[in-house]
Amino acid sequence: MINDAKELKYVSGTIYSYSFLCDRKVWLSYHNLSMEQESELVEIGKFIDETTYKNERHNFLIDNTVNIDFLKKNIVHEIKKSNKQKQMAINQIKYYLFILKNHGFEDIKGELNIPKSKYTEEVILTEEDMENIKSNLERIDKILKSKNIPEPINEKSCFKCAYYELCYI
Template sequence: MQNLNFTGTQINYYFVCHRKLWLFTKDIRFEDENEYVQLGRLIDENTYKRNKKQIEIGKIKIDFIDNNGVIHEIKKSNKIEKAHIHQVKYYILTLKRMGVENITGEIDYPKLKKRETVLLTPEDEKEFEKIFSDIREILDKPKPPAIIKKTICKKCAYFEFCFA
């Protein structure tokens, strides 16, 4: 079993774009100026204010944990839901390896009025070993991975950097 040395954002970016993952990890960041990222932060800051207490544990930042011990991650859109699900599963795995039992997660999409329950299975734990290995391989490269144009690129904080 490998150490959990990644952030939730890195796990998310692994599923979104390997190039974005590499750039972000090398501290080449454009998120602060991106209107879509700013909108996401605004939704995050203004939703569930009563429950909202961001929790930092090692390299992960959980939006909040409710009174039932459920991890909550707040997202603007479900367009990259697979990435969101794996990010929450990574949080659950991190807590499990720290000895916390029976943790579940939920992804809250306030604009969509939707909530997605997230569970970690033994198969997921095995999959994460491959994910960790893949991420290390990507990050060990001297240059960023090639551009793979996707429909989500247009709204990406790195769009101008990649396509200018």
């Protein structure tokens, strides 16, 4: 178990979120087999992200890997297009808060925004979250270092995944 934050190897927020869905997606995405750009669903998400709250944002790149949107009053925002992605977005926000905390930021919190349904939820980082995130990062690191691509998961979610063709056709 990693105890020192300096030993942690961060991945992008997107890859971190994938680790809750599919190890294979983590591996493929990290090794830059990026079919994401072709996915319409991803494009819609990006459009909302780029056009909402445009005037209030500050972009923050950590370790050349993690890109965080910081808005006013030390709040990290994550903007999603639908309620379906709620838990994934919360995991991602907690991950960002964790990284910022390790970089000396205090008194920060997160907020999930779903503009389509006018939904807002405050997100805070607990001690338990911090331990879980450390474990997740260790697990992700093992996936990424593996020479073998993890097996496809054969789940319903695969039909909407940008890597579907790569995995099954």
